[in-house]
Amino acid sequence: MGGARRLRRPQHDDFLTRYYKMLPKKKTPRGRSRRRRSHQALSGVNYTDCPRCNSPKLPHAACDNCGYVRPGLSLKVEKES
Ligand SMILES: [Zn+2]
Numbered sequence: 001m002g003g004a005r006r007l008r009r010p011q012h013d014d015f016l017t018r019y020y021k022m023l024p025k026k027k028t029p030r031g032r033s034r035r036r037r038s039h040q041a042l043s044g045v046n047y048t049d050c051p052r053c054n055s056p057k058l059p060h061a062a063c064d065n066c067g068y069v070r071p072g073l074s075l076k077v078e079k080e081s
Contacts, residue, residue, distance in 0.1 A: 047056040050063040052074075057063040067077040 024050075036047065042047065046059065048059045049055070050057045050068055052068040053066045054067040055063065057065070057068075062069045062075045064077070067075040069075060
């Protein structure tokens with residue numbers, strides 16, 4: 001077995017105790033670490049369609065393609081060449 005198994009806390013108080021006492025008392029169970037990571041998943045980016053040019057845009061942001069924000073307001077967008 002590898003080195004991780006050797007870093008077990010000693011059963012008796014001997015001279016090695018001070019080297020091991022900063023280690024966790026118990027191994028974290030597989031289920032506990034998986035339960036902890038159950039909240040770490042990333043969600044996908046939510047796109048909406050631009051009402052003017054129908055290209056996908058981020059909500060509450062100007063359209064990348066045509067610069068549309070809302071009726072009466074649109075930003076100037078530089079065309080890629
Ligand atoms: Zn657009």
